[in-house]
Amino acid sequence: MRKALEGSQAIAQTVALCRPQVVAAYPITPQTHIVENIAKLVADGNMDCELVSVESEFSAASLVLGAACAGSRTYTASASQGILLMSEVLYNIAGLRIPMVMTCANRAISAPLSIWNDQQDSMAVRDAGWIQLYCASNQEAVDTTIQAYRIAEATELPVMVCMDGFTLTHTLEPIDIPAQAMVDEYLPPFNFSRALDPANPISIGTLVSPDHYSEARHSHHHALLAAADEIIAADADWQQLSGRAAGGLLSVSGPDDAQIGILTLGSIVGTLSAASDTYTDLPATQLINLRAYRPFPVDALRLACSGLTDLIVLERALSPGFGGIVSAEVHAALAGMPAVPRIHSFAVGLGGRDIPLEIYRTLHERINVAEPQPFSIIDVEREKLPVEDHGIEVTGIMT
Amino acid sequence: MIEVRIHGRGGQGNVVAAYLLATTAINEGWHAQAFPAFGAERRGAPVVAFVRLNHEPIRRRCQVVSPDFLIIQDEALMNVPGITNGLKADGGILLNTARGSDSYTGDIDSSLITLPATQLAQQYLGRPVPNTALLSAFLKLTDLLPQPALIKSLEERFKGPVLEKNIALIEAAAETIPDNSWKMTINA
Numbered sequence A: 001m002r003k004a005l006e007g008s009q010a011i012a013q014t015v016a017l018c019r020p021q022v023v024a025a026y027p028i029t030p031q032t033h034i035v036e037n038i039a040k041l042v043a044d045g046n047m048d049c050e051l052v053s054v055e056s057e058f059s060a061a062s063l064v065l066g067a068a069c070a071g072s073r074t075y076t077a078s079a080s081q082g083i084l085l086m087s088e089v090l091y092n093i094a095g096l097r098i099p100m101v102m103t104c105a106n107r108a109i110s111a112p113l114s115i116w117n118d119q120q121d122s123m124a125v126r127d128a129g130w131i132q133l134y135c136a137s138n139q140e141a142v143d144t145t146i147q148a149y150r151i152a153e154a155t156e157l158p159v160m161v162c163m164d165g166f167t168l169t170h171t172l173e174p175i176d177i178p179a180q181a182m183v184d185e186y187l188p189p190f191n192f193s194r195a196l197d198p199a200n201p202i203s204i205g206t207l208v209s210p211d212h213y214s215e216a217r218h219s220h221h222h223a224l225l226a227a228a229d230e231i232i233a234a235d236a237d238w239q240q241l242s243g244r245a246a247g248g249l250l251s252v253s254g255p256d257d258a259q260i261g262i263l264t265l266g267s268i269v270g271t272l273s274a275a276s277d278t279y280t281d282l283p284a285t286q287l288i289n290l291r292a293y294r295p296f297p298v299d300a301l302r303l304a305c306s307g308l309t310d311l312i313v314l315e316r317a318l319s320p321g322f323g324g325i326v327s328a329e330v331h332a333a334l335a336g337m338p339a340v341p342r343i344h345s346f347a348v349g350l351g352g353r354d355i356p357l358e359i360y361r362t363l364h365e366r367i368n369v370a371e372p373q374p375f376s377i378i379d380v381e382r383e384k385l386p387v388e389d390h391g392i393e394v395t396g397i398m399t
Numbered sequence B: 001m002i003e004v005r006i007h008g009r010g011g012q013g014n015v016v017a018a019y020l021l022a023t024t025a026i027n028e029g030w031h032a033q034a035f036p037a038f039g040a041e042r043r044g045a046p047v048v049a050f051v052r053l054n055h056e057p058i059r060r061r062c063q064v065v066s067p068d069f070l071i072i073q074d075e076a077l078m079n080v081p082g083i084t085n086g087l088k089a090d091g092g093i094l095l096n097t098a099r100g101s102d103s104y105t106g107d108i109d110s111s112l113i114t115l116p117a118t119q120l121a122q123q124y125l126g127r128p129v130p131n132t133a134l135l136s137a138f139l140k141l142t143d144l145l146p147q148p149a150l151i152k153s154l155e156e157r158f159k160g161p162v163l164e165k166n167i168a169l170i171e172a173a174a175e176t177i178p179d180n181s182w183k184m185t186i187n188a
Helices: A007-017 A032-043 A057-069 A080-095 A120-124 A138-155 A180-186 A213-242 A268-278 A298-305 A325-334 A359-366 B014-027 B075-079 B117-125 B131-142 B147-157 B160-175
Strands: A002-006 A022-025 A050-053 A074-078 A101-106 A131-134 A159-164 A172-176 A250-253 A260-264 A285-290 A292-294 A310-315 A342-347 B002-009 B031-036 B046-054 B069-072 B092-096 B111-115
Touching: A002 A007, A002 B014, A007 A032, A007 A138, A007 A172, A022 A032, A022 A057, A032 A050, A032 A074, A057 A074, A057 A080, A074 A080, A080 A120, A080 A213, A101 A120, A101 A138, A131 A138, A131 A213, A138 A159, A138 A172, A138 A180, A138 A213, A172 B014, A180 A213, A213 A292, A250 A298, A260 A268, A260 A298, A268 A285, A268 A359, A285 A298, A298 A325, A310 A325, A325 A342, A342 A359, B002 B014, B002 B075, B002 B131, B014 B031, B014 B046, B014 B131, B014 B147, B069 B075, B069 B131, B075 B092, B092 B131, B111 B131, B117 B131, B117 B160, B131 B147, B131 B160, B147 B160
Parallel strands: A022 A050, A022 A074, A074 A101, A101 A159, A131 A159, A260 A285, A260 A310, A310 A342, B002 B069, B069 B092, B092 B111
Antiparallel strands: A002 A172, A131 A292, A172 B031, A250 A285, B002 B046, B031 B046
């Protein structure tokens, strides 16, 4: 049903539709409204689950890990420093191959302290072994949350649903919340094959000697790679049921014959799409909305980039001392293609800096160069830099 | 697309005003978007929220830089430099003040309409919360959405005496405002 909802409120209602048995979370801006709304649903008797108040994000993640091992469908949510505090447990959840879903309400990392949006937090746990799906709108976040349970339980991998803090979580817009019957049809009750059961005892999380550690890592890596098929199937099945797709591994919009592409993740996609209709004097451009970041969709990306002369990778985080995180992977993924596009690497909108429509024109201007320039933060305002840094190019290793 | 920027102070229901306006539009079949200028909100501190209204899906998620209308919940904010930045030349300002609209003649190029929203809220709610009265006046001025639609979105958010008092308040606010002064064609 189409309703006017704040993003966080929509996510809380969607989580309730997925019928988790255990929810644990610790409040942190901008995730707070999600957990507050879940608490309200539980208190009002509209959501039947064990909601556990914990004293930290470390405990929240530990608690859902234990509950999931006991066979419960679980949910947690966090952001920024909370994700970092959870990170040890996040690696454990993934390494133990525990299916669960969490929302990352993307926020910058301290220092400097910032409560505002970028994607440095989820990028920091890129290698934790979770599936990571990025959402361009609140509707995608709703649909992706439902799909995430299906994907997690089919692959025995945890799924992190990444939605931009404030830009999505605190924005009210029309959102279609599916009917309970539709979600029930799509998402059968969770039946964990390795649930702890006193009648049939097993151990989860034992010490693994060098005899088997490499094999566990190999299996985990290959399970993530293989999850791509399930991500595609989960989206296709949801589309059949609800009439809406959430973008599979990645989605491409814009004219087929465009020779310039912009690849990005999350809510900036909408702004770029509106800009491409506004700035009609600029060359035709394809927008590549990278939804699945882990597993990284190499084949789909190569297909999307064939025919492009220039690819702009616009990301919301960076690896200090190197440059673009996503763009480095894009370079690696496209290497060896018959005609690799020139790859231009920029970060934008760090720590909540507004990303205006004009960024689209700036990007087009900045790629109009003989050779791609090193990674830069495209919206740095030089006059705000310390005097000694004025005029110094923000250079880096080509990524 | 119609873009509105709402200025107020923490505690005046600035974000609620933005959400109510967008909710009213969405309930009437429009596409709409409302979001705060994300700050660490503190009671009394200047705060800003944005609303976009359109007949087509709204894709952009940047802040509103050239609003069609400003709703200013505290007259003292008129002294903040840049408060009217970006306002379209034919745009309008709805200001909460007990002073008449003619008090600002000469200072402001745009159409400026005043409403004693705090006094009205004090009278009808017993609390100086000006947001719903201003929304009612905004709808009357622009004729974008019918008043009963605003009552419907109030019903989704409030109940009991708070709802009844707010309905009385918005009806009183609408009566003090000239009809359709800002009526405009929506070019979606």
